[in-house]
Amino acid sequence: MKSKTEQKPAAKNNQASNGPANSGQKNGSGSAPAQTKGKFTQVAPQRKNPHGIPDYRLEVPNFQTVEEWADGKLRYNVKGDFSAPAPSLCESKYLSKEKSIEMYRFMLLNRKMEQALENLFKQQKVIGGVYLGLGQEGCSVGAAFALKKEDWVGPMIRNQGAMLVRGFTPADTMMQYMAKAGAPTKGRDSGSHYGDVHIHNVVAPISHLGDSIPVMAGIAMGARLQGKNIACLTFVGDGGQSTGPSYEGFNFAAVQRLGVILIMEHNLWAYSTPVELQFACKDLADRSIGYGVPGVIVDGTDPNQVYDVTYEAAQRAYKGEGSTLIEAKMMRMRGHAMHDAASYVPKEYFDYWKRRDCNTRMEKYLLDRGWLTEKDNKDLIADVEAQINRDRDIADASPFPQPEDATTGVFLDNSVKIPFKYGPPKVKEVQKGVRVGEASNVSHYK
C-alpha cells in the first residue's frame, strides 16, 4: 500500500470564511505573514476527507494496524508506509510571536513536569500509576490556550498541559499524584482527577470515559441561563468515544446548540486496543455529520493547527452557534500508564511519530522563524526546569492528609451560599403570585 504523504502546495491566500469575524487577535508586530516567507503553510484545510470533512493536516498517512499470528500467538503488526519525513508546523492564523512563545513554554512545562513525575514514580514517591501525555502536549496545550478565562475545560488523563494553561501549577499535579494534603483534592482523588469551579473553571474528570462531555454541555447551559455564551472544551480518546455518554452528551450539546468543543484524541491506542478494534470508520470527525455539527481533522502534533481550529470553534460558541467536533490525529508515545511497556505497539509507530514530536517541531518552528534565538530557547528551557525543580520540592514537602480529613465534606451544609458563576440568571420575567393550574387527568399509568 502506497502512502499519500506528498504535500500539496501551501495555500497562499486563506479563505476569509474560515477565520473568525474578527481575527484582530493577532497582535505580534514583527511577524511576517507566511506566504511572504514561503516557508510555512498557513492553517487552512488542505483537503477534505471522502465525507467532506475539512482536513488541515499537511500529510495524510496511510497505514494501519493488522493482526498477525506468529509462533502460535496473536500480535499486532503494521501495514503501510512509514517513511515520510515530518512536515514542519503550520503557521497559526491567530498566534502572535509572544503568544506562540507562551504556548511553547506551556508545552515545555508539560513535558518537563511529566518527566519529573516519571522520576518521582521511579523513586516510589507516587501513589498508584502515572499516565503520560508524551507526544500530545501540543494538543492539550494548544487547545486550552485558545480559550478565554471565563471558558471551561474538562480534561482527561493526558491533558495535564491543559491544566497548566488553566492556571494549575506543576506542583498541583505532582501533589495529586503523590496523594498529598496540598493537592487540589487534598488526597481524596488521584492523579489527573481534579478541578476547580472558582478560578480555573476546570471540571474534575471521573474515570468513566466520555462522562465529561454532557457535563460540559450542562455548564454551557448554566452559563447561557445566566446570559453568557461560553466555550466548554473537553477531550475524549479514540477508546473513550465508544461509550454511550460520549454520544449522548455530544448529541445533547449539538441539539441545544451549546458551545461544547469536543476534541477526539485519536492517538491510535486505547490501553492495548488498536483503533481498528474500536471503530469501523477511518476518521472520527465523520461522526460530526451524524451530530449535525461542524467537524474538522487536524494534526494533533501541530499545536498551531489545534490552536486555530479550537479558537475558531470558541468564536462559534461565543456567538451561540453551537458545538464543534475536532479530531486530532497523533500517537500515544508511551504505554497506557507507567506499568505498561506498550510491547503490543509495533515499533514503526514510535519511529514515525517520534519524528513528528510536537515539542521538537514547535522549537524548530520558533527558531526557524527567528522568533526565538538559540540563547532565548536555552534560557526558556532553563527557566522551565527551575520552575519544575521548585515545584517538585514544594510537592515533596507537602504532608500527607490527616486521617480525620477523610470524612468531611460528603455533604455541603445548607447554610453555605453557592454563588452564580456568571451572575443572576437572565430568564423570562414571570408574573408573581400566579397559581399553578390543575393538571389534566391524563397519566401514563393509572
Place this chain on the structure above:
Amino acid sequence: MAPVTYLEAIRQGIWEEMERDPSVFCIGEDIGVYGGAFKITEGFIHHFGKERVVDTPISEAAIVSAAYGASLTGMRPVAEFQFMDFISSAHTQIVNACAKSNWRWGAPAPMVMRGPSGGGVSGGPFHSQNPEMWYAHTPGLKVICPATATDAKGLIKSAIRDNNPCLFFEHKYLYRRVKEELPEGDYTVEIGKARTHREGKDISIITYAAMVYVAQEAADILAKEGIDLEIIDLRTVAPLDVDAIVNTVKKTNKVIVLHEDVKTGGIAGEIAAIINENCFDDLDGPIVRITALDTPVPFSPPLEKVFLPKVEDVVREARKLKAY
C-alpha cells in the same frame, strides 16, 4: 382550602420554587409542551419559558450530566426521569459524578432528580421498580420518598433548596389517589426527619411511601382486636432518622419494617442493624421484615399482587409478633 392530590402538591412545590428562585429550572423528556408523562410540569413551559423547561433527547445520562454541569454554575436544576426505572441509564453520572462532587473536589451539586417509582399499576418490570436503595447505598446523595401530599410538596421544596444532589422518588400509585388539604403558604419539610403517622403502643411499623397506607389499613383492622400499631413514616431513606427509629423501638419494643422494595438489600436490613447497634436490649421480639418478593416486578395483576406486600401480611405478622 380544597384538598389537592399528591401530584398537584408536587406541581405546586416545583412551580412555587421556580417562581421564587430564577436559578431553578426543569429538564427532562416530554416535560415541555406535553407536560410530562404524568403531567407534573403541564403548563410550566408556557409560564416560565422554554429556557427553564428543557425538553431533552432521550438520554438519562445527558439529563443528569447537564443538570450536574448547570449546578456547577450555581443553577438549581430539577431533572425528571420519565420513570424512575430509567435512572439506571444515568447510574454512573449519579453515583460517580454527582454524589462525589463536593467531597472529591469541593464542587457542590445542588440538584434534584425526580420521577415516578413504585408498583401497583401493572407497569411491569421496567415501569414499577423501587430503585431507591441503589442510591441510599451511595454516600453523598439524599434519597427522599414521600407518602403524603403535604410531605411531597414540603420535601420537593427542601430538595430544591438543598445544596446537595437529592433523589426524589414519587410514588405513581399515590399520584392521584392521595388527596389532602395542604398547609397554607410557603412551607418546607425537613429532609431526614421521620414522621409519626399513627401513634400506638404495641408494635412499631417502620415504613415509607405507599406502604404507609398498607400499614394504616392493617392498623385499622388490628385496632378492633386491641392491637395498637405505631406507624413511623421515614420520609427519607437517606439520611435515615436514627433517633425516630430508636425512640419508637424504646416505646413499643416490637418492630416490623415494611417496604415495597425487594427484601434483599432493602432498607429493612439496614434498619434492623441500626436497632441492633442502638437499642437491642429494648426489643421484646424479633425484628420482622415485610417486603416485596426477591423477583423482578411482574406485569400481570395476579402476579404483581403476590409480589407486593399486602395488608393481610401486616395483619398476620403483627398478630404473631403481638403474641410473641
